[in-house]
Amino acid sequence: MIINNARLETSAVEKSHYPDSGLPEFAFVGKSNVGKSSLINCLVNRKALARTSQNPGKTRTINFFNIEDMLLFVDLPGYGYAKISRSESEKWGKMVETYLLKREQLRSIIFLIDIRHEPSANDKMMYEWLRHYGKSVITVATKSDKLSRNEIAKNTAMIRKTLELGQGDTLLPFSSETKSGRDDLWDIIKQKIETSE
Numbered sequence: 001m002i003i004n005n006a007r008l009e010t011s012a013v014e015k016s017h018y019p020d021s022g023l024p025e026f027a028f029v030g031k032s033n034v035g036k037s038s039l040i041n042c043l044v045n046r047k048a049l050a051r052t053s054q055n056p057g058k059t060r061t062i063n064f065f066n067i068e069d070m071l072l073f074v075d076l077p078g079y080g081y082a083k084i085s086r087s088e089s090e091k092w093g094k095m096v097e098t099y100l101l102k103r104e105q106l107r108s109i110i111f112l113i114d115i116r117h118e119p120s121a122n123d124k125m126m127y128e129w130l131r132h133y134g135k136s137v138i139t140v141a142t143k144s145d146k147l148s149r150n151e152i153a154k155n156t157a158m159i160r161k162t163l164e165l166g167q168g169d170t171l172l173p174f175s176s177e178t179k180s181g182r183d184d185l186w187d188i189i190k191q192k193i194e195t196s197e
Helices: 036-043 086-102 121-132 149-163 182-196
Strands: 006-012 025-029 062-067 071-075 106-114 137-142 170-173
Touching: 025 036, 025 086, 036 071, 036 106, 036 137, 036 182, 062 086, 086 106, 106 121, 106 182, 121 137, 121 149, 137 149, 137 182, 149 170, 170 182
Parallel strands: 025 071, 025 106, 106 137, 137 170
Antiparallel strands: 006 062, 062 071
16 A cells, blocks of 8 residues: 555544544554554554654544545554553543544554563453454554564464454554565455445
8 A cells, every 4th residue: 555645634632623534444552652653654654644652651642644535543542551640541541432432433443462462451451342342353463573483473372362362353463663564454454444335
């Protein structure tokens, strides 16, 4: 997929601030520092469309990125970051929940897991919550360039088991560094758009 036009459409904290484009949306969900912004940048071949940071908890708004006036990528605040207050954490949780449950244009959730580690309790809780509400989920295992081919196979099997993924559930190893998995993820995204039209 060649992307010539990608831009930040808007940043929102409330439903009334969401863009009114009517375009299909794909939301990026995962714990802080799992690589959501890097993944978005990799998909659109840009270095800094979505801001990356060494410090977890950087994304504090819901950021809508317009891709070729064809779809929107939605970068949601990460969960599980310990250094924020409980009230701040609850505020983020409510903001994310409102978007995920009320947004009609939402076609699928791209759920990010760090391939190097077993999914955390927060990861499992998030995945179960998404499944409970019948959401379409594409699980992407990030940072695959940090592992050997054997380790990738072993760890994807471990993630599948921990999250209780079925045969038909997508789990895609991905690297923003090498762009491994990029074309496969674009194929899945395009398929989701076509089947929902």
